[in-house]
Amino acid sequence: MSALPPRPSALSEPPFYVGYLPVPKPLAAFLWLAVPIALSILAIVAIATARSQRDPGGAVWNDAKAREFHGIFIARPYPMLLVRPTEGDTSKPDSLKRDTTSSSELFLLVEMGKHAGRDGLSAMDGKPVVASGWTLERDGRRMIELEPDAKALALQETSISVPPTPVIVPRGRVTLQGEIVDSKCYLGAMKPGEGKTHKACATLCIRGGIPPVLVTRDENEARVYYLLVDPSGGPLDSGAWPFIGDPVEVTGDFELLGEFRVLKLSPRDISRR
């Protein structure tokens, strides 16, 4: 049996803390130092984490005041409004003004929340209407969120200057890489309106009728948008929903509908990258 060496640390008298007794002075001094240091570390971590967020990109939801738009209603594949651009439209920030010389502008029409479509839309197809709501815009692409009032989309009684109806121009089969997003969030309702954390929201939006869009990048890293429809030209098939919000590669028939790039797509032609 050998003797155990005495432990110097055990022989000294460290301050002993009991929660219901006064804090020993050396411990109190330590805590007065440790707590502010801990609070400072919290602030540093908060700042670093906040700074690490990605720029969601320039997009605006003009939800302060509703505006009226006059144009031709298009029911398929998604509710849209064909409008002759207003001379000197000052509602858009310069950075969002689009680079186009088109004589008409197509607005996607959506409802409040994660919905699109309302009763009686097919009866308005191809007719002049007045729509009242708030615009969302990104990269020059604009959308109207209709006011909840039933009269927010109504047939126009008086005649208007009818913009030329866009012609569908087939451009052939293409393979593209990008992300399927819901157009409403991506155009400014939620920022960011893309990526993994937004996947569930985008799925819910598209399920509710918000038009799906494939966002790709061109050779200059500029965003290019493709409105997604099924091969017959109707709303995108629900088989595509599991791929929403993921990096995907898709193959489909590319068409131009006026200024809109439209991609006819079957779910079997979508794969995760």
Place this chain on the structure above:
Amino acid sequence: MSTGYVAVQWSRHKRLYDASVAIGIAIYLGAFVGVSKAFWAGEHGISDEVILIRALGSCAIVLLHIILCIGPLARLDPRFIPILYNRRHLGVITFLVALAHATVAVGYYHGFGVLNPFRSLLTSNTNFSSLRAFPFEILGLLALLIMFLMAATSHDFWLKNLSASTWKRLHMLVYFAYGLLIGHVALGALQADRGSIGPALMFSGLCIVSGLHIAAGLKEYRKDRGAGTLVVDAGEWVDVGAPDEIPTDRARTVCAPKGERIAVFRSAGSISAVTNICAHQGGPIGEGKVIDGCITCPWHGWQYRPQDGCSPPPFKEKIATYQVRIVGGRVQVNARPLPPGTPTTPALASGGLS
């Protein structure tokens, strides 16, 4: 220690503790929101709800890291024990912050649609076979449920009624919840942002938590290996050392052959031995001190009489005791634990029995 149950046994220390936590959370959320609004404004502004979701979520993760670090820090340096004292309040507050994160996230991302938000949460993404598309929300939901379970049973009522060992096992689920949250963040926010600062912070947090646990474990291992495992008398008696090697009103902890730790105290000229495990939360009694004639646990101040392991009246807690003797100027403790609350005859520090 309590003879009855009250919601919170407030003390000045608990008030200061909770106030510090509240200030810390306010600083974190304020700094996060302030920086987010300052750097991403106008057309490039991040949605207010997204900022709030991120601020609350990251705050909960940071608080969980602090909770996980407190235990090993207190093992490595007793000066951190005051932070351990009220850790359960920090746990409940962390759960509430995480719940606020989940509430805003579910409402914002899963609300306003054609599905019930909870149905959307559970069914909107079922890509369990794809790491890229994995429904990270489920991991966060499971972690939140565990945190709820822990917060709901954090009161001493549950500690008493579930038994200390069951309660401890239940609350060890915090490590499982931590793993789930790492998955929740890695497969969610980090995958979406694709930056380098987020992963670096998470990895640093994981390294700090793991490193502190390993360091505390090594310290305990070395302490057990070097503290009186010398067995005499057919393995029944364990050598503790000379009486004066035990500091007055303090203990020396030794390991019995089967590994259980025994705290041998010297106080008022007598030497007594009790289990090293407090009946409350399993605190290391051997690191306690004899105050007013009672062994006092360093974690929450629960007290036991050295001679019989019973809490002083009106309290009724009991811990196991051990026989001690002094042979040839050496303190020896019998490795067989006596039933909790069994009176023993303390040995006199000057030799012999009292």
